[in-house]
Amino acid sequence: MVPETGQLKKFLPLLFAPALFAGDYYLSYHLYSSRFLIVEERIRISRAMVPFEKKGETICTFFSASEDFPSFARRNEEKLLECLFEHGIIVRARDETVDLVNRRESLELLLPPIPLQVEFNDGLVIIRKVKSEK
Secondary structure (H helix, E strand, C coil), X not given: CCCCHHHHHHHHHHXXXXXXXXXEEEEEEXXXXXXCEEEEEEEEEEECCCXXXXXXXXXXXXXXXXXXXXXXXXXXXXXHHHHHHCCCCEEEEEEEEECCEEXXXXXXXXXXXXXXXXXXXXXXXXXXXXXXXX
16 A cells, blocks of 8 residues: 555655754854953854764753754853863963053953754754764
């Protein structure tokens, strides 16, 4: 017995749903402050052009109704960055002093591009960090 076309169209999204809501991304973060005031802050997210070959290590899980990583990351930026900071961040501090007077002080927080695999599954967002081979 061959299923009707309408029934097949209803079944296909359920079959491919995990693949549609998963993705490979690169995420980076930069914060620049001068004299203890934030001057610039940006988070960059880009989809990987080539899917990652191996599965990464799970580093974060969140509950969310979102099924799109860029919008999820913008809404939950603070929680996501807090999780990623635990896995490596670069801090650069510069201090310029002339005649015992602090002339310029700056601080940079950098999160270099991190390869991430993101899965959306029934309200659960699973984020995995893919380790590069060196």
